[in-house]
Amino acid sequence: MGRIAGRFARVEPRRRVRDLVLGLLSDLPRKNCWSIAEWAGEANPDGMQHLLGRARRDADTVRDDVREYVPEHPQDKNAVLVVDETGDVKKGTHTVGVQRQYTGTAGRIENSQVAVYLVYAGRRGHAAVDRELYIPRSWTCDPARRRAAGRSGRVTGRSQRILGHP
Template identity: 80%
Template sequence: MAMSRIAGRFARIEPRLRAGRLALGLLSDLPRKNCWTIAEWAGEKTPHGMQHLLCRASWDADAVRDDVREYVVEHLYDEAAVLVVDETGDVKKGTRTVGVQRQYTGTAGRIENSQVAVYLVYAGARGHAAVDRELYVPRSWTADPQRCQAAGLGEDTAFVTKPEVARVMIERFLDAGHRIDWVTGDEVYGGNPKLRAALEERGMGYVLAVACSAEVDTKAGKFHADALAAKLPKRARQKLSAGRGAKGHRFYD
């Protein structure tokens, strides 16, 4: 994306130019990417400028987010595109990074001291890219106003679940004037009835995973999801590819 598209979101030229170098650094083949390594890659003697850009410089990050969303939809537009919601984590040391705590992160595949964010991805035949993001702030933080204030969060920061964060991002996408028919996500989101109800209210279809113990209402009564699936004959199933992976097509029944 041309930096000229987001140039107006920066109050000064210095952070705008540095933002360009930061973006190129993030796209580089650096094995590890942080303010130190990207600053060195960009020819800067210290990481202070990159840290200033991310922590104190005057620029509208939410407006840049909206610019990125419009750019993605413009270049990857597909009438059959879907929205994918998922979270990812960054393993961290210490306790001062906003939202950090010991929690499961797919990045490590286990419980680690980490910071987790929820992402919304636009996916179609021409490719896929993130169009929104929100940091997940655990209860261990929102229950401690002084800790929130010290980290730059408001004292009144309220706890919001990951499915609620997903709902906010999906509605932000729709309210920007974009049409989408389907949302997909894993069990974290499929197990939340409020998110499913919100999608239904907006007339959206969804394919969201649920736990095998989730109860499903049928005309014959309630059944656990795994028991209901087991009652289906083999001819009721269809094997489809969810796309190519590192080991070939990823088939699902």
């Protein structure tokens, strides 16, 4: 955690990111803001949601820190990079990138958000080293919808970084 701590402007997000990472590494059967917040002893998911959605940070720099750290530690010559497309079913339509689309998570067309992850995997463990959110045309062609979701910047191409700031 020492490598990324300086990427967070305040001490509260630093502590919370530690709890988030430990929660993600835990044996919780389902990992989301609610379950990880409860596991960390918090009364509600507000702090975790704030960390992921609004806390000031440079997500790309944190990703770069993790990307540098990962191959230094497992030291596994047989490690591989895995590309995984994952869909997250969403109830609403306001989260960036959500639309009715096929997601393997549900096995059918649902309201969902789709992202692609690059994961370093070896005998001693695995770690996410990059991510990209799929932004459907229904979002790239609708500036009012992007603005309402806090993504008012110009979108070029069909994707935009997940967890980044506008």
